[in-house]
Amino acid sequence: SQQGEEDPQALSIQEGENATMNCSYKTSINNLQWYRQNSGRGLVHLILIRSNEREKHSGRLRVTLDTSKKSSSLLITASRAADTASYFCAAANRDDKIIFGKGTRLHILP
Amino acid sequence: KAGVTQTPRYLIKTRGQQVTLSCSPISGHRSVSWYQQTPGQGLQFLFEYFSETQRNKGNFPGRFSGRQFSNSRSEMNVSTLELGDSALYLCASNLGTYFGAGDEQFFGPGTRLTVL
Numbered sequence: 001s002q003q004g005e006e007d008p009q010a011l012s013i014q015e016g017e018n019a020t021m022n023c024s025y026k027t028s029i030n031n032l033q034w035y036r037q038n039s040g041r042g043l044v045h046l047i048l049i050r051s052n053e054r055e056k057h058s059g060r061l062r063v064t065l066d067t068s069k070k071s072s073s074l075l076i077t078a079s080r081a082a083d084t085a086s087y088f089c090a091a092a093n094r095d096d097k098i099i100f101g102k103g104t105r106l107h108i109l110p
Numbered sequence: 111k112a113g114v115t116q117t118p119r120y121l122i123k124t125r126g127q128q129v130t131l132s133c134s135p136i137s138g139h140r141s142v143s144w145y146q147q148t149p150g151q152g153l154q155f156l157f158e159y160f161s162e163t164q165r166n167k168g169n170f171p172g173r174f175s176g177r178q179f180s181n182s183r184s185e186m187n188v189s190t191l192e193l194g195d196s197a198l199y200l201c202a203s204n205l206g207t208y209f210g211a212g213d214e215q216f217f218g219p220g221t222r223l224t225v226l
Contacts, residue, residue: 033214033215035217041219041220042114042200042217042218042219042220043153043200043202043215043217044217045214045215045216045217048214088153090153095166096165096166097155097166097168098143098155098215099155100145100152100153100154100155101152102152102153103152103153
């Protein structure tokens with residue numbers, strides 16, 4: 001079964017708006033990573049947040065982690081057309097496996 | 111630095127055949143992981159190799175196997191192909207600093223396998 005479950009499955013917003021995606025996981029983790037994938041190509045690493053961190057920023061990205069709720073969120077601010085992609089959370093669990101969710105498909109409308 | 115490369119990029123096989131996919135990691139990366147991506151199951155972890163040893167394995171049947179060479183290049187093999195093996199197979203490499211998959215992973219473009 002999937003460790004990470006993203007919500008929503010799909011999201012369409014206007015360019016310039018903020019996009020928020022959520023991820024829930026099931027077991028204790030070492031870290032949680034977010035990746036982007038364009039049209040069935042390879043994944044690109046966006047940001048990694050460790051289990052002892054609560055928030056992390058990278059450019060227009062902001063990730064939060066709540067280990068008590070076993071959840072994380074990815075916020076993309078001031079969205080651009082190039083942000084159109086699928087976004088995956090990946091939970092690296094204590095068994096040293098990285099388990100991906102099924103992803104959120106983000107579509108930025110012009 | 112060159113990125114992760116995978117060959118071939120596309121492959122068409124028939125049921126019952128076997129296939130070998132290749133992955134060259136980023137120079138200096140000692141860990142290579144393989145994933146299967148399908149629309150129905152999403153991204154699923156196949157196995158991870160570090161210093162020529164498999165140190166982690168997902169829940170796939172024994173038809174799926176892999177190996178890693180001394181130069182960190184890796185191959186995965188699928189024997190007796192089934193229609194359900196049609197998928198995008200992704201390889202990822204990382205430094206291997208942390209045991210398992212704790213590092214940021216760098217993905218290749220994938221090999222799209224179609225089984226007819």
